[in-house]
Amino acid sequence: MEDVQVVAMLVRRCVAGDAAAWEEIVQTYHRRIYNICYRFAGSGDDAEDLAQEVFIKMYRTLGSYDSSKGAFVTWVTTITRNLLVDHFRKTKNDRITDSLDAASSSHEDAQPLSEQIQDQSAPPDARVRSREVGETVHAALSRLSPELREAVILRDLQDMDYREIANVLRVPEGTVKSRINRGRAELARLLQRTYRQVM
Amino acid sequence: MPDLTSNGMQCAEFDGLLTDALDGVLTGVRLDRFQAHTRSCPACGPLFAEVEAGRNWLKDLTEVEPPAGLVTSILASTSGVDTQRLRVNSASPQPRVTVWERAQAWASGAMQPIWETVRQPRFAMSFGMAFFSLSVALSVLGVRPADLRQVSLRPAAIRHTYYNSQARVVRYYENIRFVYEVESRVRELKRDVAPAVAPSKEAAPEKKDHSNDTTQEPEQKQERNYSQRESQLILAQALPGSSLKGPSLDDSSIERPSINDSSINDPSVVSVTAYRRFV
Ligand SMILES: [Zn+2]
Numbered sequence: 144m145e146d147v148q149v150v151a152m153l154v155r156r157c158v159a160g161d162a163a164a165w166e167e168i169v170q171t172y173h174r175r176i177y178n179i180c181y182r183f184a185g186s187g188d189d190a191e192d193l194a195q196e197v198f199i200k201m202y203r204t205l206g207s208y209d210s211s212k213g214a215f216v217t218w219v220t221t222i223t224r225n226l227l228v229d230h231f232r233k234t235k236n237d238r239i240t241d242s243l244d245a246a247s248s249s250h251e252d253a254q255p256l257s258e259q260i261q262d263q264s265a266p267p268d269a270r271v272r273s274r275e276v277g278e279t280v281h282a283a284l285s286r287l288s289p290e291l292r293e294a295v296i297l298r299d300l301q302d303m304d305y306r307e308i309a310n311v312l313r314v315p316e317g318t319v320k321s322r323i324n325r326g327r328a329e330l331a332r333l334l335q336r337t338y339r340q341v342m
Numbered sequence: 343m344p345d346l347t348s349n350g351m352q353c354a355e356f357d358g359l360l361t362d363a364l365d366g367v368l369t370g371v372r373l374d375r376f377q378a379h380t381r382s383c384p385a386c387g388p389l390f391a392e393v394e395a396g397r398n399w400l401k402d403l404t405e406v407e408p409p410a411g412l413v414t415s416i417l418a419s420t421s422g423v424d425t426q427r428l429r430v431n432s433a434s435p436q437p438r439v440t441v442w443e444r445a446q447a448w449a450s451g452a453m454q455p456i457w458e459t460v461r462q463p464r465f466a467m468s469f470g471m472a473f474f475s476l477s478v479a480l481s482v483l484g485v486r487p488a489d490l491r492q493v494s495l496r497p498a499a500i501r502h503t504y505y506n507s508q509a510r511v512v513r514y515y516e517n518i519r520f521v522y523e524v525e526s527r528v529r530e531l532k533r534d535v536a537p538a539v540a541p542s543k544e545a546a547p548e549k550k551d552h553s554n555d556t557t558q559e560p561e562q563k564q565e566r567n568y569s570q571r572e573s574q575l576i577l578a579q580a581l582p583g584s585s586l587k588g589p590s591l592d593d594s595s596i597e598r599p600s601i602n603d604s605s606i607n608d609p610s611v612v613s614v615t616a617y618r619r620f621v
Contacts, residue, residue: 162421166421169416169417173416177408177409177412178408181406191409194408194412194416195412195419202421277402277403280399280400280402283399284403295396295400300403300405305361320358321357324393326396327392327400328392328396330396330399331393334395334396
């Protein structure tokens, strides 16, 4: 995923005060960090704030990154994950409502989940439909417990391997796999239930 | 999950192989046993279907596009560099933002949180002192900034380095003081042989005071003894020319050298002895 030496050099330049190196890091990783935040927090506004916080934390602690201890992307993901967990503990996930129908997305034209699914019977076009399915799954993902949610986000959305995820979450690989299984299964159950209501 | 044994495989084992099976890395006999268990176990069969369905749902979640201003706001809140300005400038043939400007912008951004803390009065003094002693210690030890990479940051190591440096700084000051003292004595003696006796009387009790002070560090005592011996030696050489005045001088004569002879030399002696008391 990354050339260890290139990244290590970039980090060194950055620690030495090279603003261009820092901008390169931000350009390279902001998409990934934003996506993890968005999928975990559920809302685009929260994701934007959280991604910014992640970079502020990264900027302050960049000197502590040790390339011999692991890939930079794992380090970055760990910072992101820890910040998300802190954020979750603070807010107690109060925006995640009990009903999937009430779960809203960051889009202005967000509709209750059942309506989104009904709309799928006559989709105006395939891209809209795919976006709507995505929003439905996104809403369901928000309902998973944080520990299952983070495991499936890192595996299925970020394509990290089990060892890397185990490093980020600081649990054994077996636990990672078990959480991924439970997270996927729980997600499928939530979505099946929703579809059964509609159909 | 009930731990059933079906087709020679337990449910716990099935669970452990589930991710591998879905990743397509399960092969051979193990794959056969896994598939057989999936078909026959009432708990694991549906579980496999759910996990697979969940994974497929997640494939619908494609990467989302971050907000357009995210990079700009991240840079503004970290390095403080305004990329909009940079982009506009780099688009024009002559980029007006110099490396120095960017470095300055970055430095101001980087220093902001540190500066906020330093500005608090209770930190200001200790930071000032710490920085001062550190810089003196580093220059005494001849440490170059490049060497700092090797500095251990364990608390015990930091403590050790701190005390080490402190001891060296104390020794450094002692040496400097000694040199000043000898210098000023020699200058005094050169200017006027006669009044030089007075400082010897003045300096002697002063030194006795300090040599009695057992709280001082050994090397300090040692250096003080050197300086004492040294000045006595010099004074002894100078005495023949002033043997009449020397021993008969009373307390009032202590003031004389500073008033009569060398207003340049005297303050240095005073400041040196005063300094000794406070260090
Ligand atoms: Zn089973």
